[in-house]
Amino acid sequence: MLPWTARTPKDQLVEFVRLRERIDDLSRALLSSATPVFGAVSLPTPNVDAAPELAFIRTASWLYCHYKETGRVGVKFLMDRPAVQSLPEIRSHERLVHALRTWSQHTINPASGNHDRGILKTCSDWFEEVSAVLLPSSNEDWERALHALLGEACEFVSQLTKQVEQIRADEARSQICQQWEDRISRDWPAHRFHTIVSTVASDMGRNTVDPVALFKRSENEIRKALRITNESDLEFAARQCIERVLLAEVSKLLPITGKDIIETLGVEPGKKVGELLQEARKIYEEAQYTRDQLLERLAPLADSTAPSGRPEA
Incomplete structure (x- = not known):
């Protein structure tokens, strides 16, 4: 014993x-x-x-x-x-x-x-x-x-x-x-990563990103990237990983919701709202439009009689 x-x-x-x-x-x-x-x-x-x-x-x-x-x-x-x-x-x-x-x-x-x-x-x-x-x-x-x-x-x-x-x-x-x-x-304190996330988000024009929340969600991925990289400039390696994470996060989130389509474009709740959100996703993946720009692109499709297809740029 x-x-x-x-x-x-x-x-x-x-x-x-x-x-x-x-x-x-x-x-x-x-x-x-x-x-x-x-x-x-x-x-x-x-x-x-x-x-x-x-x-x-x-x-x-x-x-x-x-x-x-x-x-x-x-x-x-x-x-x-x-x-x-x-x-x-x-x-x-x-x-x-x-x-x-x-x-x-x-x-x-x-x-x-x-x-x-x-x-x-x-x-x-x-x-x-x-x-x-x-x-x-x-x-x-x-x-x-x-x-x-x-x-x-x-x-x-x-x-x-x-x-x-x-x-x-x-x-x-x-x-x-x-x-x-x-x-x-390579084991940096969290606040150092928060600063880089804030800088990257600002450089990408994503000033609404909460750096603390984003790092918390992706901490394991970011820390692992820093542990295994061969890059001598750790600051550069950290930024690369954070940029990749931020791009993935941004691509998941549309700046509009079904409520915006209903209230701004006057579309009745129903199947049409879902179709317009799908179209918004396709447009948003091509270019990171703001909320107003994206709604403007969707406006020609909001009329139920409008022809199907992509709106003209």
Whole structure:
């Protein structure tokens, strides 16, 4: 039995913090940028002496902040190491924390075969393993789950710490550290992407685009493009990807709706409105017209007696 599995949740939490500080100190000493694996987490340390259900939910969120937010780069880099690839329980713990945080903090709709169903199954399978129930309900169920979660978290950070120590002793240490540093240099804060989105949208004449909302919708795609590009100018690479995303977003949205056709062109609700929207889509794909310009192009077709076909330019 691992030393931290026999302890109370409070002892386990103290051990996790000790392990976290250890790995952060090691990575600061190893990397020329002195970047910690985790660093500071703004979410308060959970009170594991509180009501078990509340303590469990807050602990899951707190661990999520470590693995997916402050530790986003370092954790991913260390988990990609060959030695960790051969430890399925370590990789499953990281996925579990993500699933638990989603399950406990968001509304899910677990229909057959969809993503939410997978989240529920991941959580319920784990609860059944550690608490002998599909979903916890009693204080005892939640206490067992909290104890198991913190024990797994200690083992997770312990294994990542071993990876840092192995990198230090590796003959290819300098090359491995450079790869790690390269990932760090490409992990920009969100506000830097927001600025580029705003600039790109303005250059394209799309001043109504919300840069924060667009980046939030496409963050994974944009960050992935920055991670894998061979372009030395990361600013240029980021702009290329954002331009592509913005063009795709713009092409999906017409500047008019059926309501505009009804109210401005005097078309009665019905099939004709749908036909005109289809025609508007064809016109808009050829040129990014404004709302008024697009309605002007549609006007000749608005009369139900007008001949079918495209309006003249």
